[in-house]
Amino acid sequence: MIIHKAKDYEDMSRKAANIISAQIIMKPKAVLGLATGATPTGVYRQLIERYQKGDVDFSQIATVNLDEYKGLSSNNKQSYHYFMNRYLFDHVNINKGNTYMPNGLEEDEAFECNRYNEIIHSIGGIDLQLLGIGENGHIGFNEPGEVFEKGTHCVALAEHTIKVNAKFFSSVKEVPTHAYSMGIKNIMSANKILLIAFGVSKAKALYDSLFGPIVPNAPASILQLHNDVTVVADEEALSLV
Numbered sequence: 001m002i003i004h005k006a007k008d009y010e011d012m013s014r015k016a017a018n019i020i021s022a023q024i025i026m027k028p029k030a031v032l033g034l035a036t037g038a039t040p041t042g043v044y045r046q047l048i049e050r051y052q053k054g055d056v057d058f059s060q061i062a063t064v065n066l067d068e069y070k071g072l073s074s075n076n077k078q079s080y081h082y083f084m085n086r087y088l089f090d091h092v093n094i095n096k097g098n099t100y101m102p103n104g105l106e107e108d109e110a111f112e113c114n115r116y117n118e119i120i121h122s123i124g125g126i127d128l129q130l131l132g133i134g135e136n137g138h139i140g141f142n143e144p145g146e147v148f149e150k151g152t153h154c155v156a157l158a159e160h161t162i163k164v165n166a167k168f169f170s171s172v173k174e175v176p177t178h179a180y181s182m183g184i185k186n187i188m189s190a191n192k193i194l195l196i197a198f199g200v201s202k203a204k205a206l207y208d209s210l211f212g213p214i215v216p217n218a219p220a221s222i223l224q225l226h227n228d229v230t231v232v233a234d235e236e237a238l239s240l241v
């Protein structure tokens, strides 16, 4: 595991964008696993800048996102679908036909989970998976629990996650209670993992994940078993390391 300590949010974003850019340059047909939330928006901004400068070409890239809220349509402003268009896809030369997200409107959970697992498989698996980390140690929406969920699944969001994510909604009541999320096996099958974190609120989760026991109650701790993980985090997030 490689840990890069960044000075601040901008530095974290630039360092992470460097790694993603290198992946795209080395493999123009790469499959990128992408994340949403407050952490990666700076990374996406940096990638857009690199595209505008002519340094990075997304034309042959495929993407699969970690998760999507259940019940939200792709044009709902709070959906992760909308987020990806707004923060990345609308600003680069990616073929949107090659960008994949779980369908939040699909009621048939077994159908949707199989469909998404099949998509990940059919595009050849993930070359580089970008991950944020929840304050409770979740990755994707693999919440702390009794077991590691393997494949894509429909998850009841932890109360803590709903509370934290309420900042993106007009009230906590608006936050969907369920989401579709890639499972731990989907994530662990990626060739490379890039975990990003900033801020002191992530320090405990990051420390437990990188150095604590590997238990489903700290979902990101499973990353200790992956042999190509790069962590880019700021000083505050790494303050317990």
Ligand code: F6R
Pocket: 034, 035, 036, 037, 038, 039, 040, 066, 067, 131, 132, 133, 134, 135, 138, 139, 140, 141
């Ligand atoms: C988002 C996702 C989540 C977030 C995590 C951190 O697609 O899968 O695991 O990465 O909740 O969120 P932020 O970046 O908002 O702190």
